[in-house]
Amino acid sequence: MTGPAxxxxxxxxxxxxxxxxxxxxxxxxxxxxxxxxADVSFTVDRGEVVGLLxxxxxxxxxVIKMLLGLVRPDAGDxxxxxxxxxxxxxxxxxxYLPELFRYQPWLTAAEVLALHVRLAGIAVPERERRECLAxxxxxxxxxxxxxxFSKGMQQRLGLAVALVARPxxxxxxxxxxxxxxxxxxxxxxxxxxxxxxxxxxxxxSHLIGEVERVCDRVVILDKGRVATSGTxxxxxxxxxxxxxxxxxxxxxxxxxxxxxxxxxxxxxFTVALPADPDTTTVPxxxxxxxxxxxxxxxxxxxxxxxxxRLLDILRTGTSEEHK
Amino acid sequence: xxxxxxxxxxxxxxxxxxRRRVLRSLAALTIALLAxxxxxxxxxxxxxxxxxxxxxxxxxATVLNLVMFGLSLIAALGTAFLAGxxxxxxxxxxxxxxxxxxxxxxxxxxxGKWLGLVIFGxxxxxxxxxxxxxIVRVTVGYWPPRPATGLALLAAQATVLLxxxxxxxxVISPMxxxxxxxxxxxATWIAGVVGTVGEALDNDSVARIGTVSRxxxxxxxxWRGAMNSFQDPTVLAQAGPGFQGHPFLSQAGLTTAYxxxxxxxxxxxxxxAGAAFQRRDL
Numbered sequence: 001m002t003g004p005a006x007x008x009x010x011x012x013x014x015x016x017x018x019x020x021x022x023x024x025x026x027x028x029x030x031x032x033x034x035x036x037x038a039d040v041s042f043t044v045d046r047g048e049v050v051g052l053l054x055x056x057x058x059x060x061x062x063v064i065k066m067l068l069g070l071v072r073p074d075a076g077d078x079x080x081x082x083x084x085x086x087x088x089x090x091x092x093x094x095x096y097l098p099e100l101f102r103y104q105p106w107l108t109a110a111e112v113l114a115l116h117v118r119l120a121g122i123a124v125p126e127r128e129r130r131e132c133l134a135x136x137x138x139x140x141x142x143x144x145x146x147x148x149f150s151k152g153m154q155q156r157l158g159l160a161v162a163l164v165a166r167p168x169x170x171x172x173x174x175x176x177x178x179x180x181x182x183x184x185x186x187x188x189x190x191x192x193x194x195x196x197x198x199x200x201x202x203x204x205s206h207l208i209g210e211v212e213r214v215c216d217r218v219v220i221l222d223k224g225r226v227a228t229s230g231t232x233x234x235x236x237x238x239x240x241x242x243x244x245x246x247x248x249x250x251x252x253x254x255x256x257x258x259x260x261x262x263x264x265x266x267x268x269f270t271v272a273l274p275a276d277p278d279t280t281t282v283p284x285x286x287x288x289x290x291x292x293x294x295x296x297x298x299x300x301x302x303x304x305x306x307x308x309r310l311l312d313i314l315r316t317g318t319s320e321e322h323k
Numbered sequence: 324x325x326x327x328x329x330x331x332x333x334x335x336x337x338x339x340x341x342r343r344r345v346l347r348s349l350a351a352l353t354i355a356l357l358a359x360x361x362x363x364x365x366x367x368x369x370x371x372x373x374x375x376x377x378x379x380x381x382x383x384a385t386v387l388n389l390v391m392f393g394l395s396l397i398a399a400l401g402t403a404f405l406a407g408x409x410x411x412x413x414x415x416x417x418x419x420x421x422x423x424x425x426x427x428x429x430x431x432x433x434x435g436k437w438l439g440l441v442i443f444g445x446x447x448x449x450x451x452x453x454x455x456x457x458i459v460r461v462t463v464g465y466w467p468p469r470p471a472t473g474l475a476l477l478a479a480q481a482t483v484l485l486x487x488x489x490x491x492x493x494v495i496s497p498m499x500x501x502x503x504x505x506x507x508x509x510a511t512w513i514a515g516v517v518g519t520v521g522e523a524l525d526n527d528s529v530a531r532i533g534t535v536s537r538x539x540x541x542x543x544x545x546w547r548g549a550m551n552s553f554q555d556p557t558v559l560a561q562a563g564p565g566f567q568g569h570p571f572l573s574q575a576g577l578t579t580a581y582x583x584x585x586x587x588x589x590x591x592x593x594x595x596a597g598a599a600f601q602r603r604d605l
Contacts, residue, residue, distance in 0.1 A: 031604075065420075069424070070605040071604040090426070091425060091426040096420075096424040098420035098421055100417030100420060102418045106339055116421070116425065119426075120425055120426060121327070121426060158421065165425075
C-alpha cells in the first residue's frame with residue numbers, strides 16, 4: 001500500500017467507532033465430562049455496565065475466566081478492547097476482581113497496587129494510587145501487610161487492584177460477596193462513578209437489586225448457555241399502574257383508556273403503561289382524573305422486578321433472545 | 324515488556340523469600356550447622372594434633388565435604404519447597420488470578436519466579452559456603468583449592484532441583500511437588516554412591532546405576548564436581564585405593580560435556596514447565 005492510500009485507510013479506521021469493550025462468540029468449555037459453558041456469545045459495549053446473572057454452576061465465572069485468558073476455551077473467540085484475547089496486550093486496560101480474591105499476604109496494600117501497576121506496564125503516580133486506596137476505604141491501611149486483612153478488606157483491596165491501572169473495562173466477579181451493607185453501598189456508588197466516567201463494566205453478582213440498580217443490560221446464563229439477554233426495559237417488559245377509584249364517569253374511563261389498556265375489577269383498575277413511560281404520565285393522569293371528579297384512593301406503580309423475571313426465565317427455560 | 328515482567332516477578336519472589344518464614348528457618352538451620360561444624364573442626368584440630376599434614380588435609384577435606392553436603396541439602400530443600408508453593412500454591416489460593424489477568428505472558432511469570440529462586444539459592448550457597456570456608460580456615464588452616472567453582476556447582480545443583488520443583492508444581496499440588504523433588508534428589512544421591520561403589524569394585528552394571536541417575540537428574544553429578552573442587556588434589560593420592568567409593572570424596576572433576584548436559588537439562592525442564600503452565604486452567 002502506498003503512502004497516501006495508507007493514510008486514507010488509517011483515517012477511515014480512525015473514523016470507525018471504537019471496538020466493543022468485550023466481545024465473545026461461541027465460547028465452549030468442558031471439564032472432563034462436565035460441560036461448564038456450552039455456547040456463550042455476548043458483547044459489552046464501551047461505557048456500558050452489563051450484569052451477568054444466573055444460578056450457581058451456570059458458567060458465569062468460567063466465562064469471565066475465558067474472557068481474561070485464565071481458562072482456555074475449547075472453542076470460541078474473545079476480543080477485549082478490539083484485540084484478540086490470546087494477545088496479553090488485550091488486557092492492558094482491563095481491571096479484574098476475581099471471585100476467589102487473594103493477594104500476596106507478605107506485601108502491604110500499597111505494595112500490591114505498585115506491583116499491579118508495574119505488571120500493567122503503565123506509570124501511575126503514587127498520589128493516584130493512594131486515591132485509589134481511598135476510594136475503597138483502605139487509605140489508612142496502605143502500609144499494613146495484606147496477611148492481617150479481613151476478608152472484606154481484602155475484597156476492597158481487590159477492587160482497588162481492579163481500578164488502579166486506569167482500566168477501560170472492569171470485570172468484577174461477585175464484588176460484594178464479603179462486604180457488609182455499607183461496603184455494598186460503596187460498591188454501588190463506585191459502579192455508578194465508573195459508569196459516569198465511561199468505563200465499561202462486566203458485573204457478576206447474585207445481588208439482583210444491585211444489578212438492577214446499576215446495569216444497563218443483563219445477560220442471563222443458565223446451564224452454560226445464554227438464557228436471555230437485553231436491556232432492563234426489554235427484559236422487564238411493560239410497567240403497570242394499579243389504581244383504586246370511585247365516582248368513575250365515562251369521561252374518566254376514556255381518560256384512563258388513553259393512558260393504556262385498562263383491566264377492571266370492581267373499583268380496582270390496572271393500566272398497562274409503555275415500557276419506558278414519560279415521567280409526567282402518571283401525575284398528569286391522576287390530576288386529570290381528579291379534575292373529572294374521580295375520587296382517587298390509591299395509586300400504586302407496579303413493576304415486575306428483575307428477580308421475578310429471572311426466576312421466571314430460569315424456571316420456564318425461556319430462551320427468547322432480546323438484542 | 325516481557326523482560327520487565329521477568330525482573331518484576333523475580334524481585335517479588337526474592338521479597339517473598341525474604342519476608343516469609345522460610346528465610347528465618349533457613350538462617351537458623353544454617354547457623355546451627357555452621358556452629359556445629361566450627362566446634363567439630365576445632366575438636367579435630369585439638370584431638371588429632373599429631374596427624375601428619377597429609378592426614379590432616381584428608382580429614383579436613385572429607386569433613387568439609389560432609390558439611391558442604393549438609394549446606395547443599397538445606398539449599399536444595401529450601402528452594403524446592405519455595406518453588407512448589409510459588410506456582411501450585413498461588414493457583415490454588417487464587418493469588419495467581421489477579422496477577423495473570425494482567426497484560427503479561429505466563430512464561431515470563433514462570434521465568435521470573437525461576438530467576439528469583441536461582442538468585443536466592445545461589446546467594447544462600449555463596450554466603451553459607453564462604454562462612455564455612457572461613458571456619459575451616461580459622462580452625463584447621465585448610466582452604467579449598469577452587470572455592471568459586473565449587474560454590475557455582477553447588478548453586479547449579481540447587482538450580483536443577485528448583486527447576487524440577489517448578490515443573491512438578493505446574494502439574495501437582497504444592498506440598499507433593501516439594502516432597503517428590505526432594506525424594507528424587509535423595510534417590511539420585513544414593514544411586515550416585517552405589518555407582519561409585521560399583522566403580523571401586525569394577526562392577527560395570529552397578530557403576531551404570533550412578534551414571535544413568537546422574538544423567539536423569541544432574542544434582543548428584545554437580546555435587547560430585549563441587550566436592551572435587553573443595554578437596555586438595557593431593558588428597559586422593561594420599562587416601563589410596565581404600566578410599567575409592569567414599570561418598571564424601573570425589574574421584575574426578577566434571578567434564579564440559581556433563582556441564583553442557585546439566586545446562587540443557589535445566590533449559591528443557593524449564594521449557595516443559597512453561598508449556599505445562601501455559602496450558603493450565605486457573
